[in-house]
Amino acid sequence: MKYYGGCDVGSTYTKAVILDETGRIAASTILRSKINAAQSSHLAMEQCLSQIPELAKPEDLAYIVGTGYGRNRVPFAHENISEISCHAMGVHITDPTVKAIIDIGGQDIKGIAVAPDGTVKNFAMNDKCAAGTGRFYEAMAHSFEMSLEEFSTLSLKAKNVIPITAQCTVFAESEVIALVGEGKAPEEIAAGIQMAVAKRCFVMAKKAGAINQITLTGGCAKNEGLKKAIEKVLKLKVVELKTDPQLMGALGAAEFARKKGGKTA
Amino acid sequence: MKDLKHRVFFEHLLSDIKNELVSEALDAGQKALGYSCYFVPEVLMNLDGCFSVRLRAPGIADTSIATYYMSEKTCMYSRSILERAIEGGYNFFSALLSTETCSMMHRAHEHFEMLNLVKDQNEDFFVSHIDAPFVTKDYAVKHYARQLKKHVLDRLQSVYGIDVSEKKLLEAIDKHNELCRVVTEIGNYRKQDNPPLTGYEFHLIELVSECCPHDLILPYLRETLEELKTRTPDDAPWYRVRVVLAGGENDDPDFTKLIEDCGAFVVADRYCFGSLPGREEIAVRDGETALDAIARHYIETNECPRFMNPEKVHGRKQYLRQLADAYRADGLIVQQMKFCEYWEYERMYCQHVMEPEYDLPCMGIEKEYVNTSTGQLRTRFQAFVEALEMKKLAKEG
Numbered sequence: 001m002k003y004y005g006g007c008d009v010g011s012t013y014t015k016a017v018i019l020d021e022t023g024r025i026a027a028s029t030i031l032r033s034k035i036n037a038a039q040s041s042h043l044a045m046e047q048c049l050s051q052i053p054e055l056a057k058p059e060d061l062a063y064i065v066g067t068g069y070g071r072n073r074v075p076f077a078h079e080n081i082s083e084i085s086c087h088a089m090g091v092h093i094t095d096p097t098v099k100a101i102i103d104i105g106g107q108d109i110k111g112i113a114v115a116p117d118g119t120v121k122n123f124a125m126n127d128k129c130a131a132g133t134g135r136f137y138e139a140m141a142h143s144f145e146m147s148l149e150e151f152s153t154l155s156l157k158a159k160n161v162i163p164i165t166a167q168c169t170v171f172a173e174s175e176v177i178a179l180v181g182e183g184k185a186p187e188e189i190a191a192g193i194q195m196a197v198a199k200r201c202f203v204m205a206k207k208a209g210a211i212n213q214i215t216l217t218g219g220c221a222k223n224e225g226l227k228k229a230i231e232k233v234l235k236l237k238v239v240e241l242k243t244d245p246q247l248m249g250a251l252g253a254a255e256f257a258r259k260k261g262g263k264t265a
Numbered sequence: 266m267k268d269l270k271h272r273v274f275f276e277h278l279l280s281d282i283k284n285e286l287v288s289e290a291l292d293a294g295q296k297a298l299g300y301s302c303y304f305v306p307e308v309l310m311n312l313d314g315c316f317s318v319r320l321r322a323p324g325i326a327d328t329s330i331a332t333y334y335m336s337e338k339t340c341m342y343s344r345s346i347l348e349r350a351i352e353g354g355y356n357f358f359s360a361l362l363s364t365e366t367c368s369m370m371h372r373a374h375e376h377f378e379m380l381n382l383v384k385d386q387n388e389d390f391f392v393s394h395i396d397a398p399f400v401t402k403d404y405a406v407k408h409y410a411r412q413l414k415k416h417v418l419d420r421l422q423s424v425y426g427i428d429v430s431e432k433k434l435l436e437a438i439d440k441h442n443e444l445c446r447v448v449t450e451i452g453n454y455r456k457q458d459n460p461p462l463t464g465y466e467f468h469l470i471e472l473v474s475e476c477c478p479h480d481l482i483l484p485y486l487r488e489t490l491e492e493l494k495t496r497t498p499d500d501a502p503w504y505r506v507r508v509v510l511a512g513g514e515n516d517d518p519d520f521t522k523l524i525e526d527c528g529a530f531v532v533a534d535r536y537c538f539g540s541l542p543g544r545e546e547i548a549v550r551d552g553e554t555a556l557d558a559i560a561r562h563y564i565e566t567n568e569c570p571r572f573m574n575p576e577k578v579h580g581r582k583q584y585l586r587q588l589a590d591a592y593r594a595d596g597l598i599v600q601q602m603k604f605c606e607y608w609e610y611e612r613m614y615c616q617h618v619m620e621p622e623y624d625l626p627c628m629g630i631e632k633e634y635v636n637t638s639t640g641q642l643r644t645r646f647q648a649f650v651e652a653l654e655m656k657k658l659a660k661e662g
């Protein structure tokens with residue numbers, strides 16, 4: 001049996017997926033990124049390889065594709081492909097009916113329109129500022145002295161929404177602290193933050209050409225509060241993926257590896 | 266591919282606005298004339314006794330003082346120029362020739378006067394503002410010619426004694442055309458399948474031709490042209506796709522390099538500071554004065570989105586398509602400085618129409634004058650390259 005690897009080195013998390021030659025996910029892992037992208041990729045791939053007894057080292061894989069912001073620094077990858085193409089492919093092989101993606105990563109938001117063959121039809125990406133990204137959420141949760149999961153759960157309890165005007169992470173954090181100081185209900189502030197990010201996603205989704213449904217990928221896809229806010233703001237159905245949405249980049253990279261490795265074999 | 270003989274020298278020249286060739290010309294008693302926009306004809310600033318220097322602010326890191334004067338809602342290029350002027354970076358200028366082409370750059374230039382910049386070092390220094398037309402009709406060309414006479418030629422003659430006679434203007438056109446021929450011939454190598462130069466290298470060449478005294482840079486350009494005739498590229502082309510780079514102000518060769526590092530060969534440079542347009546020869550028609558020919562040339566060849574008459578608006582898109590055909594580009598990247606009043610609209614327009622109406626896949630980029638955080642740009646360029654490759658494969662069946 002031949003195996004193919006995808007390694008998605010993100011700014012916050014590193015993900016790896018190994019596919020067998022039939023396209024089945026044989027192993028996967030998600031771990032917190034180190035400052036050194038090469039080290040992160042090694043750790044992630046080692047964890048993946050340890051799940052398949054017949055594999056010991058990256059060289060045992062027939063082909064490996066690196067992706068994510070650290071894609072150029074995956075030392076064992078045969079090539080690197082942008083995370084935009086990889087997320088499109090990952091979603092396509094998970095659910096071919098999905099034609100639009102919002103990927104909320106650690107440092108950016110991307111809207112991606114998927115062509116019928118899983119390639120990128122169109123994409124849009126936020127500016128270099130961190131507003132509405134995973135970093136933004138971490139800062140907001142930190143203001144509440146909560147984990148991201150607790151923050152998401154908190155926002156779902158809100159009956160009303162307090163609008164957050166600042167988009168900048170730094171200013172939004174100050175605004176949240178001021179609102180908490182004024183005694184406003186934390187769950188309503190949290191819901192306001194979810195709404196602010198959902199609106200930002202609206203812009204990306206429209207730029208990418210979303211029509212009637214989207215799916216979320218990236219770590220923030222696990223944020224239930226954001227999902228609800230997006231459904232409300234975008235008036236689009238958010239499609240649940242049967243595979244962990246945080247793995248979509250690595251999965252797409254592994255699928256590209258399977259396609260390319262299969263050709264070269 | 267072996268390095269171009271003068272690549273490092275060109276990079277060195279571009280690292281400082283007052284580079285060694287500029288200093289050499291100043292030492293010889295020539296007057297340095299600063300300008301930023303294509304609406305100030307370069308040829309008029311290269312009459313005997315003076316030379317043109319297109320405004321750049323290499324290595325600028327912070328624009329705090331300029332931002333105080335101009336607000337943060339202005340483009341970073343205009344603020345960078347003002348900041349560099351406040352730092353004293355343009356104190357060697359004898360004049361700054363300005364147009365009110367865009368209000369932000371115009372404001373930056375006005376601050377040269379308001380803050381008494383350069384003039385405190387050189388009391389003859391002056392800033393002259395040209396009223397450039399918004400339309401391309403004959404009466405507008407005549408108005409433009411009158412403006413050039415009044416705000417450029419008359420001032421150079423009265424303040425510095427520059428000979429602006431018809432004979433001298435025709436000589437200046439001849440010299441200018443020679444430089445254009447050499448640069449164009451170099452640029453034409455980009456049309457080849459496996460070219461002997463990169464878009465980055467050409468960007469360096471075009472920029473040094475705009476930022477150095479023409480008579481001093483021309484020998485290096487001629488030598489580079491000769492070198493290219495025998496320069497052997499690697500066996501297989503290094504690029505994955507070919508793109509036209511269009512848009513507003515762009516004097517950063519590293520931006521071109523970033524695009525090329527992602528696999529896209531920048532085959533054509535249709536942006537401010539680029540050669541398309543910029544390096545077309547000026548033709549003097551029968552019965553036309555040199556100044557009238559110059560005015561007509563710079564209006565006719567101008568691709569600035571400031572012109573909003575329908576022929577120009579559609580003509581700009583057709584020009585991009587023609588460039589893509591001539592240079593066999595697979596796609597188009599339109600870049601625009603954040604807060605650019607003209608290119609912001611034009612970029613959006615291109616993103617909407619270039620693929621469906623002109624069959625040219627287009628990507629828009631909003632950027633800063635100094636692009637320090639390149640990770641996201643790299644992702645966008647690479648994704649665009651991958652998408653273009655897929656389209657190419659699909660077309661090839």
